[in-house]
Amino acid sequence: MTLQSIPRIVIAGTHSGCGKTTVARGLMQALRKRGLIVQPFKVGPDFIDTSHHSAICGRISRNLDPFMMGEEGVRDSFCSATEGADIAVIEGVMGMYDGLDGTDTASTAHVMRILGAKGVLVADVRGMSRSAHALVAGFSGFDPSVALAGVIFNRVGSPRHRAMIEDHLAAPALGWIPRDPSLAVESRHLGLQMAFEIDPATPGLELVGESCDLEGILGAARSAPSCCIPARPRPGYPPEVRIGVAQDVAFCFYYQDNFDLLRAAGATLVPFSPCADPLPDADAYYFGGGYPELHARALADSPCRLMLRRAADAGVPVYGECGGLLYLSGSVTVDEQEFPMAGVLPGTACMTGGIQALGYTAGTWSDGPRIAVRGSTQRGHEFHYSAYDTDRDARFAVTLSRGRGIEGGRDGLFVHEAVGSYTHSYFSRRFAAAFVDAAREQRRQ
Numbered sequence: 001m002t003l004q005s006i007p008r009i010v011i012a013g014t015h016s017g018c019g020k021t022t023v024a025r026g027l028m029q030a031l032r033k034r035g036l037i038v039q040p041f042k043v044g045p046d047f048i049d050t051s052h053h054s055a056i057c058g059r060i061s062r063n064l065d066p067f068m069m070g071e072e073g074v075r076d077s078f079c080s081a082t083e084g085a086d087i088a089v090i091e092g093v094m095g096m097y098d099g100l101d102g103t104d105t106a107s108t109a110h111v112m113r114i115l116g117a118k119g120v121l122v123a124d125v126r127g128m129s130r131s132a133h134a135l136v137a138g139f140s141g142f143d144p145s146v147a148l149a150g151v152i153f154n155r156v157g158s159p160r161h162r163a164m165i166e167d168h169l170a171a172p173a174l175g176w177i178p179r180d181p182s183l184a185v186e187s188r189h190l191g192l193q194m195a196f197e198i199d200p201a202t203p204g205l206e207l208v209g210e211s212c213d214l215e216g217i218l219g220a221a222r223s224a225p226s227c228c229i230p231a232r233p234r235p236g237y238p239p240e241v242r243i244g245v246a247q248d249v250a251f252c253f254y255y256q257d258n259f260d261l262l263r264a265a266g267a268t269l270v271p272f273s274p275c276a277d278p279l280p281d282a283d284a285y286y287f288g289g290g291y292p293e294l295h296a297r298a299l300a301d302s303p304c305r306l307m308l309r310r311a312a313d314a315g316v317p318v319y320g321e322c323g324g325l326l327y328l329s330g331s332v333t334v335d336e337q338e339f340p341m342a343g344v345l346p347g348t349a350c351m352t353g354g355i356q357a358l359g360y361t362a363g364t365w366s367d368g369p370r371i372a373v374r375g376s377t378q379r380g381h382e383f384h385y386s387a388y389d390t391d392r393d394a395r396f397a398v399t400l401s402r403g404r405g406i407e408g409g410r411d412g413l414f415v416h417e418a419v420g421s422y423t424h425s426y427f428s429r430r431f432a433a434a435f436v437d438a439a440r441e442q443r444r445q
Contacts, residue, residue: 026208039085044093149220175212244282248273253289261432287324325420361403368397
């Protein structure tokens with residue numbers, strides 16, 4: 001598989017909130033209705049937008065993040081995921097040029113260059129007319145190494161508003177989307193609602209397809225220059241161990257590449273619901289992020305939490321991230337009400353009134369159980385509205401060079417073979433192999 005064999009287009013934006021996600025979802029839906037097989041992607045570490053992409057396209061949306069994956073990792077993930085697709089639609093992140101610490105790194109423009117893909121700029125033109133051209137001209141000329149195929153003007157107020165802008169275009173217009181409240185998706189503290197909480201075929205999304213020049217967008221996607229970069233085959237081993245993966249309304253933040261790496265290392269993944277199911281028979285367990293605070297009562301009442309405590313006390317490997325960390329704690333306090341959790345890790349968690357950490361993390365495994373590879377690096381992202389109060393004798397497996405972690409730049413709280421972190425980690429092959437090796441050793445025992 002090479003990049004040249006798949007048409008590709010990036011939906012970029014002038015800023016966060018300009019309508020990128022709505023436009024990307026609408027275009028994906030319109031292209032699907034044309035009978036095309038659409039492979040969706042999201043630039044950056046976002047879990048929520050990818051859930052909407054996957055629901056619309058019927059193919060799992062992948063994250064493309066040069067900070068967490070490296071440029072080669074972006075190419076590899078793109079090439080392997082697009083096999084069998086007719087077109088790739090890549091939703092950008094923030095403003096087109098917004099990257100790590102005010103740089104270009106991990107920006108939408110960075111990914112455009114890596115993939116040799118053209119972009120379509122989504123411009124929110126509420127409250128402006130001629131100024132829209134200055135905005136578009138600035139984005140078009142800022143970096144000559146990236147190419148914009150045109151602009152989708154979003155939230156156009158009226159036919160007269162469109163006419164005022166259309167008279168003096170600074171770039172090809174590929175869409176005129178009218179202001180329409182039906183296109184909005186409800187938000188909460190971690191972002192938009194997940195796809196399973198709303199109708200994926202939102203009627204209002206048809207307005208996006210009807211308001212855009214699909215032929216022009218397809219032409220731009222097909223004109224992406226040839227860029228022969230073969231995807232490296234991932235080593236695969238026959239399934240030898242079972243890893244239980246918490247997947248329900250409370251635990252829904254996962255990178256698909258992490259699952260692929262675990263399977264390639266020899267794991268069969270066993271999904272289950274900690275809210276409703278007993279703990280399944282497995283050699284290790286993985287609890288991702290999500291919304292345990294919204295389902296704290298169900299988690300407290302489920303038989304899973306006490307079963308997990310017994311398994312962890314017996315030395316079964318357990319790995320939890322953010323929401324998973326909260327579930328492994330002694331309790332979680334939500335709106336001044338305390339709910340018992342699994343009690344695997346020392347300390348308690350409390351939901352706070354404001355954001356506690358947001359941004360990329362980077363660290364080194366400096367201690368820990370079998371799942372940890374000491375001296376290896378960990379990269380990921382943290383975003384949470386909770387605080388964790390650890391016991392005095394707490395031990396940490398990860399020392400962060402970037403990010404806040406659980407406390408004071410330390411992350412990876414661990415006891416026995418259980419580890420919990422605020423970091424949503426993008427797995428390295430080395431970590432995935434260590435995770436499976438720990439499960440394999442547990443099976444032998």
